[in-house]
Amino acid sequence: MSADLDFEKSATILAANVRRHIVKMVYSAKSGHIGGSLSSTDLMAVLYSKYLKHDPENPNWNDRDRFIMSKGHCTPVQYAILAERGYFPVDELTTFRQKGTRLQGHSVLGKPPGVENSAGALGMGLSFGLGVRLAQKLKGMQNSKVWVLMGDGEQNEGQVWEAAMSATHHQAAGLIALIDRNGIQNDDFTQKTMRSEPLDKKYEAFGWNVLSNIDGHSIPEIANAFEWAITQDDAPTCLIFDTTKGKGVSFMENNPGFHGAPPDDEQFKIAMQELQ
Amino acid sequence: MTTEKSAATREALGPTLIELQNSGDFDLIVVDADLGKSTSARIFQDAYPERFFTFGIAEQNMISAAAGFSVMGHTVFATTFAVFAEHAFDQLRMMVAQPNLNVKIVASHGGVSPGEDGASAQSIEDFALFSSLLNFNVCVPADVIEAAAITKAAALTPGPFYIRTARPKTSIIYTDGPQFELGKANQLREGNDLTIIACGLMVERSLIAADELKNNNINARVLNMSTLRPLDTNSLFAAATDTGALVIAEEHLSHTGLGAMCAHAIASSIPVPIEFVGLDRYGESATWEEALELTGLTAEKIVSASHQVLSRKTT
Numbered sequence: 230m231s232a233d234l235d236f237e238k239s240a241t242i243l244a245a246n247v248r249r250h251i252v253k254m255v256y257s258a259k260s261g262h263i264g265g266s267l268s269s270t271d272l273m274a275v276l277y278s279k280y281l282k283h284d285p286e287n288p289n290w291n292d293r294d295r296f297i298m299s300k301g302h303c304t305p306v307q308y309a310i311l312a313e314r315g316y317f318p319v320d321e322l323t324t325f326r327q328k329g330t331r332l333q334g335h336s337v338l339g340k341p342p343g344v345e346n347s348a349g350a351l352g353m354g355l356s357f358g359l360g361v362r363l364a365q366k367l368k369g370m371q372n373s374k375v376w377v378l379m380g381d382g383e384q385n386e387g388q389v390w391e392a393a394m395s396a397t398h399h400q401a402a403g404l405i406a407l408i409d410r411n412g413i414q415n416d417d418f419t420q421k422t423m424r425s426e427p428l429d430k431k432y433e434a435f436g437w438n439v440l441s442n443i444d445g446h447s448i449p450e451i452a453n454a455f456e457w458a459i460t461q462d463d464a465p466t467c468l469i470f471d472t473t474k475g476k477g478v479s480f481m482e483n484n485p486g487f488h489g490a491p492p493d494d495e496q497f498k499i500a501m502q503e504l505q
Numbered sequence: 506m507t508t509e510k511s512a513a514t515r516e517a518l519g520p521t522l523i524e525l526q527n528s529g530d531f532d533l534i535v536v537d538a539d540l541g542k543s544t545s546a547r548i549f550q551d552a553y554p555e556r557f558f559t560f561g562i563a564e565q566n567m568i569s570a571a572a573g574f575s576v577m578g579h580t581v582f583a584t585t586f587a588v589f590a591e592h593a594f595d596q597l598r599m600m601v602a603q604p605n606l607n608v609k610i611v612a613s614h615g616g617v618s619p620g621e622d623g624a625s626a627q628s629i630e631d632f633a634l635f636s637s638l639l640n641f642n643v644c645v646p647a648d649v650i651e652a653a654a655i656t657k658a659a660a661l662t663p664g665p666f667y668i669r670t671a672r673p674k675t676s677i678i679y680t681d682g683p684q685f686e687l688g689k690a691n692q693l694r695e696g697n698d699l700t701i702i703a704c705g706l707m708v709e710r711s712l713i714a715a716d717e718l719k720n721n722n723i724n725a726r727v728l729n730m731s732t733l734r735p736l737d738t739n740s741l742f743a744a745a746t747d748t749g750a751l752v753i754a755e756e757h758l759s760h761t762g763l764g765a766m767c768a769h770a771i772a773s774s775i776p777v778p779i780e781f782v783g784l785d786r787y788g789e790s791a792t793w794e795e796a797l798e799l800t801g802l803t804a805e806k807i808v809s810a811s812h813q814v815l816s817r818k819t820t
Contacts, residue, residue: 338576338604345576347604350595356566357600360573363558364534368577388596391566399558 236279237448243313244274244448248477249504250309250322256497258326261334264487265380266306268411268445268472275451276376276407277310280459285315288342294373295345295361299354300380300409301336302489307344308332316343352386354379355406359396362404362465371403374459378407382414384425390435396465397436404465405458406437409445411474413485432467445470478503511677514670514705515613517652519548522582525660526553533660534579536560538567544584544613544670568593568608572600575607580660586619587612587628587669594634601665602638608666609659610635615645615669616756617784617800618706620793627788627796628669633761635667636734642666642687643734647678647708651731654683662687669705673793676709678729688732690740696724699811699818700744700751704730704763707754707782707802714807725752725811733763738770745775750814752780754807756797759783778817780810 247270255261277283282294298307305325312319317331321341324330331340335349346357358377365373383389396404414422425431429441438461444450451470458466474488475481478500481492492500526533526549537559541547550557560567564585571583583590590597590612601608612631619626635643642659644666646652652670659666684691693708694715703711708729715725726748728740744751751771753764764781771777784800791799 346572347599350599353565353569353596353600356569356596357573359566360570360575361577362573363570364574364577364579367534367555388563388565388569391560391563392569395560395563395566395570398561 236452240274240278240448243278244271245504246313247274247306247309249501250312251305252478252492252497252500252504254305254309254322254325255491257323259491260326261305261491262302262489263305263491264413264474264481264484265300265303265409265411267476267478267481268474269303269378269409270306270476271446271448272407272409272451272470273306273310275448275455277314279452280455281376282373285343288316292370292373295358295375297346297354297358297361297375297377298336298344298348299377300351300383301348304332304334304336307336308341311341311343317341351380351383352388355389355392355396358404359392359399359401362401363399365403366401374403374405376405376407378409380414381408381410381412381425381428382419382422384408384428385423393432393435393437401465402462406465406467408467408469409472410469411472413474413483413488415488417485428469436464438464438466439469441469443468443470445472446476511674512649513672513674514646514649514652515543515672516545517646517649517656518584518611518670519545521653521656522546522549523552525657526556531660532579534558534574534581536567536571536574536581536583538562538564538585538589540585543586544611546584564589564593565596568596569600571608572604572606579607581608582611583608584611584613586626587615587631588626590667591628591631591634598638602640605640605664607663609668610666611656611668611670613670614672616671616705617788617796617802618756618793619672620796621790623790624787629756629758629784629788630761631667631669632733632755632757632763636766638665640665641734642732644687644732645669645704646731647705647729648675650677650679650683651685654685655731658685658687671706675706678708685731688735688737690728690730690737692726692740693729694725694727696726697748698724699814700726700728700748701754701807701811702728702730702741702744702751702763702767703754704733705756706797707756710802710804711754711807713804714811717804717808718811723811723815730763733766736766736770741767741770742775745771745777749777750818751777752782752807752810752814754782754802756802757783759785778814780814782806782810
């Protein structure tokens with residue numbers, strides 16, 4: 230019990246630190262995707278605190294799990310987590326999107342260590358993760374997993390459903406899709422731009438194990454979902470998290486204006502106060 | 506060279522992949538999109554079922570999964586028809602070319618020679634698309650012997666490849682064995698009056714044209730430019746210097762293919778007159794030989810282009 234409490238406390242602190250990094254990075258770079266980074270911060274914090282099998286000291290460790298960032302515009306949350314977990318110095322986060330940086334606007338494989346795939350064009354990460362998982366299975370790496378983070382807007386891409394179909398065909402248990410369902414895509418609310426619901430029934434129809442309506446900002450709920458996912462050994466697994474875009478900054482929350490726009494000076498000041 | 510129709514370049518793939526995996530030197534994965542019988546990849550599936558994955562009729566998924574296999578240390582061959590490889594251009598760009606992964610696309614039914622299937626099945630823009638992807642090696646075999654050699658070179662060379670093979674059975678050019686070297690043109694005829702540069706099925710037509718030119722005392726050098734990327738500029742510049750005139754023949758759109766790439770290199774080094782034998786229109790249903798004729802891809806066209814370029818040559 231006390232181990233659980235320690236974990237919850239450390240994941241909460243990690244998420245708080247990561248949120249501050251995200252806002253600072255996007256403010257300094259004057260560009261970047263803040264809303265979808267803040268919405269996935271808590272599930273990333275739980276994943277990298279406990280469930281992802283990885284070693285920042287040895288990022289190419291053969292038996293590691295692979296985290297595949299399919300929503301490759303949300304690099305702020307990924308870089309902030311990797312830095313906090315020791316993959317590279319936290320100071321380097323200030324170079325985000327600047328000339329000469331390793332911290333590119335959208336994910337680039339190997340830059341920095343810990344980034345396992347190139348992304349930016351949406352809808353490809355689940356297929357990539359499927360290839361990785363099938364290779365793991367071929368190598369007998371039964372205890373390794375592949376975690377793929379997607380957005381809910383990303384579900385518009387037809388390739389996602391090609392991957393969903395083939396993952397069950399190829400019995401890719403150990404492939405875990407994480408959907409950050411924040412309800413907003415680039416231009417507007419997903420309900421207005423392209424209705425993709427019911428996502429849970431769609432993945433179920435494709436033969437996946439699905440857990441839906443998970444509170445994506447509750448550390449214990451996220452942890453319970455991951456606990457369940459890692460025991461599923463008969464089919465690929467999909468976790469659908471209900472999240473709030475821009476979570477943690479009042480005026481960014483559920484605001485389509487903060488998908489890809491940076492805060493101005495005044496907004497930055499208020500945001501940092503709210504995140505203290 | 507025999508005039509007997511012997512084998513299609515697409516037939517080399519399956520047997521060569523088996524040979525490579527049998528050697529014990531490779532950790533191959535073959536991915537497919539429901540065309541394994543036509544590309545000959547199914548032969549590999551029969552030998553190594555655990556190393557063969559079909560993704561159904563879903564090329565984008567197949568290419569992205571191929572990239573996933575490759576980061577796990579596999580040498581991955583992805584096979585489909587050329588027109589359907591084009592379907593996954595964005596995936597090839599972001600997931601294969603940019604991270605420079607070890608994925609080899611072997612695309613059969615290239616060019617207009619799928620014939621009867623008509624325009625939608627005829628890839629005449631694939632050289633342009635794949636040559637525009639940095640890090641990609643782009644190769645087009647002239648016969649089945651060279652196709653096997655290119656497949657082996659692709660397995661041995663880290664990084665992405667695009668290999669275009671053809672549907673119809675065509676003549677064997679390399680009866681004495683392959684002379685393929687990645688990034689090197691292979692000279693099939695000596696000559697100093699002009700140079701005919703060709704790839705794929707147009708190599709045989711270039712040899713026929715060279716023989717006919719010879720009857721008129723015109724000595725044409727013939728280069729099989731089976732590697733389009735990286736382009737063998739040394740052979741190209743030597744041809745320009747030695748012969749002063751070029752004819753470039755390809756089963757591809759003329760303004761964006763091998764001819765355009767050669768012209769780009771020549772224009773900034775040793776400008777000489779060039780004539781292009783290629784496509785400027787979509788094809789249509791016909792037998793493969795008729796399809797080549799309909800679109801102007803014949804030995805006669807190469808001969809007339811040769812006379813044309815010689816008339817422009819300054820001596």
